[in-house]
Amino acid sequence: MTERPLQLLSGPTPERRDAxxxxxxxxxxxxxxxxxxxxxxxxxxxVAAAAGVGKGTVFRRFESRAGLMAAxxxxxxxxxxxxxxxxxxxxxxxxxxxxxxxxxxxxxLRYNLExxxxxxxxxxxxxxxxxxxxxxxxxxxxxxxxxxxxxxVGYLAAALLAPLENVVLDDPATLADYPLExxxxxxxxxxRRVVGRVGDADTGSLARD
Amino acid sequence: MTERPLQLLSGPTPERRDAxxxxxxxxxxxxxxxxxxxxxxxxxxxVAAAAGVGKGTVFRRFESRAGLMAAxxxxxxxxxxxxxxxxxxxxxxxxxxxxxxxxxxxxxLRYNLExxxxxxxxxxxxxxxxxxxxxxxxxxxxxxxxxxxxxxVGYLAAALLAPLENVVLDDPATLADYPLExxxxxxxxxxRRVVGRVGDADTGSLARD
DNA sequence: ACCCTAACCGGACCACGGTCCGGTTAATTC
DNA sequence: GAATTAACCGGACCGTGGTCCGGTTAGGGT
Numbered sequence: 304m305t306e307r308p309l310q311l312l313s314g315p316t317p318e319r320r321d322a323x324x325x326x327x328x329x330x331x332x333x334x335x336x337x338x339x340x341x342x343x344x345x346x347x348x349x350v351a352a353a354a355g356v357g358k359g360t361v362f363r364r365f366e367s368r369a370g371l372m373a374a375x376x377x378x379x380x381x382x383x384x385x386x387x388x389x390x391x392x393x394x395x396x397x398x399x400x401x402x403x404x405x406x407x408x409x410x411x412l413r414y415n416l417e418x419x420x421x422x423x424x425x426x427x428x429x430x431x432x433x434x435x436x437x438x439x440x441x442x443x444x445x446x447x448x449x450x451x452x453x454x455x456v457g458y459l460a461a462a463l464l465a466p467l468e469n470v471v472l473d474d475p476a477t478l479a480d481y482p483l484e485x486x487x488x489x490x491x492x493x494x495r496r497v498v499g500r501v502g503d504a505d506t507g508s509l510a511r512d
Numbered sequence: 513m514t515e516r517p518l519q520l521l522s523g524p525t526p527e528r529r530d531a532x533x534x535x536x537x538x539x540x541x542x543x544x545x546x547x548x549x550x551x552x553x554x555x556x557x558x559v560a561a562a563a564g565v566g567k568g569t570v571f572r573r574f575e576s577r578a579g580l581m582a583a584x585x586x587x588x589x590x591x592x593x594x595x596x597x598x599x600x601x602x603x604x605x606x607x608x609x610x611x612x613x614x615x616x617x618x619x620x621l622r623y624n625l626e627x628x629x630x631x632x633x634x635x636x637x638x639x640x641x642x643x644x645x646x647x648x649x650x651x652x653x654x655x656x657x658x659x660x661x662x663x664x665v666g667y668l669a670a671a672l673l674a675p676l677e678n679v680v681l682d683d684p685a686t687l688a689d690y691p692l693e694x695x696x697x698x699x700x701x702x703x704r705r706v707v708g709r710v711g712d713a714d715t716g717s718l719a720r721d
Numbered sequence: 722a723c724c725c726t727a728a729c730c731g732g733a734c735c736a737c738g739g740t741c742c743g744g745t746t747a748a749t750t751c
Numbered sequence: 752g753a754a755t756t757a758a759c760c761g762g763a764c765c766g767t768g769g770t771c772c773g774g775t776t777a778g779g780g781t
Contacts, residue, residue: 319747322759347738357761362739458698461687465674478670489667496706528777531729556768566731568771577768 326364328354333371342372342420372425376418380435383414387442400449401498407446408490411439411467416483419470439464450498459497466490535573537563542580551581551629581634585627589644592623596651609658610707616655617699620648620676621692628679649673659707668706675699 318326332353336345347368351358365371392398393406415422422429429435444460452459467490469478481489495501527535541562545554556577560567574580601607602615624631631638638644653669661668676699678687690698704710 319758321747325760346736348736351761358739359741359761360759363759368738454701455694455698458690458694459702461690462675462698462702465678465687466671469674469678478674481667481670485664485667489664489671492663493668493671493706496708497702499705499710501708528728530777534730555766557766560731567769568731569729571769572729 322364325354325356325360329356329361329364329371330374333375337375337421342424345424347371367428369424369426369428372421373428376421376425376429379414379418383410384438386410400446401494401500404443404446404450404494404498405491407442408467408494409487411464412470412483412486412490415468415470436464436468439468447498452498463494463497466493531573534563534565534569538565538570538573538580539583542584546584546630551633554633556580576637578633578635578637581630582637585630585634585638588623588627592619593647595619609655610703610709613652613655613659613703613707614700616648616651617676617703618696620673621679621695621699624677624679625692645673645677648676656707661707672703672706675702
């Protein structure tokens with residue numbers, strides 16, 4: 304009976320060295336393939352072969368194709384979250400709440416459009432990692448409270464987030480085919496209405512109907 | 513050179529009789545399988561076999577699995593659209609615009625939750641048929657104009673639609689796990705803010721935070 | 722009643738995501 | 752440094768969505 308001693312300080316021996324090497328090689332191979340051939344061309348067999356590794360290994364490390372994509376996405380997502388939490392204003396802390404909110408909308412929109420293919424391929428796995436959606440929703444909710452918005456702030460935040468995230472849906476529908484500029488100013492208008500400060504800044508010269 | 517005569521009155525000879533029979537058999541088989549075993553269990557081979565038909569035929573008729581699901585969905589979608597366009601108030605015409613808008617939100621929400629699995633499986637094909645998303649967006653836009661809402665009404669409509677449709681995303685995120693009641697009243701609150709009639713009716717007794 | 726052609730049918734075939742298990746190798750202990 | 756053990760590796764294997772092409776059939780024209 305070889306009972307393993309408690310190793311509180313050494314950590315949970317998280318990964319063997321060869322495993323780490325392989326994870327690295329796989330991520331790099333996948334990244335390269337995405338960059339060169341687009342997300343759709345990234346096949347599990349191909350990335351395994353490119354990394355000089357068996358297919359089973361890829362699934363062991365990343366669980367599924369979606370998981371692999373999520374791992375690729377993770378880096379960018381962290382980057383975004385960091386610039387919200389600790390970056391320069393108006394996206395980061397320091398600016399007035401409304402400015403931060405509008406900056407968040409634009410930033411998230413750009414992010415989603417840029418990473419659209421990856422996000423789509425990552426599916427639900429992409430959101431799971433680090434609770435992506437809930438981060439955004441909670442941030443919006445926090446800003447809404449700072450603006451003394453009453454009512455069900457949690458739902459309002461989620462509802463405001465939806466049109467930003469929806470751009471990504473492969474759905475050829477409505478939101479996807481608005482040009483970026485129009486989405487940004489449209490969302491800003493929406494937010495001002497929700498917050499109750501309608502005439503505050505440029506609603507732009509948008510037609511009244 | 514056997515040139516086909518113009519047949520303006522007889523129509524474009526749309527379908528051969530056996531083809532029609534097969535389409536019917538396939539739809540019925542698929543419907544039954546969905547009802548008994550759930551959407552995921554509906555495999556193309558299985559539905560082909562159940563209809564006593566080759567697999568190629570299924571793809572000829574419905575293009576893809578998503579297309580088949582879209583065809584199944586089509587019936588319900590028409591039903592919904594009809595009750596919006598010609599049904600009884602407040603969903604149908606006759607009620608004041610704001611009432612119709614709120615009724616639309618609730619109706620669409622219920623519809624999306626009820627048909628969630630099917631909608632997910634139909635993917636973009638589900639929206640394509642009869643321009644589903646654009647119908648909803650245009651209806652909302654119409655009601656907003658009736659309420660004298662200014663600004664970019666097209667975008668506002670799409671943005672209001674997003675949190676209703678998003679419920680369906682397999683995404684475990686934010687919007688999906690609000691209970692129906694809370695979504696309904698939350699959306700109603702959102703709409704009143706956008707329209708500019710905040711105190712009009714029951715915002716409910718929702719906590720201020 | 723016969724023929725002609727276009728449309729249709731079906732199942733063999735392919736690619737890709739995902740699973741499994743026997744052999745291999747890294748870390749740890751003595 | 753040898754033995755032990757647990758984790759890892761890899762490629763053969765499976766199910767499913769989707770394609771393709773040779774044989775078949777419906778239906779109009781003569």
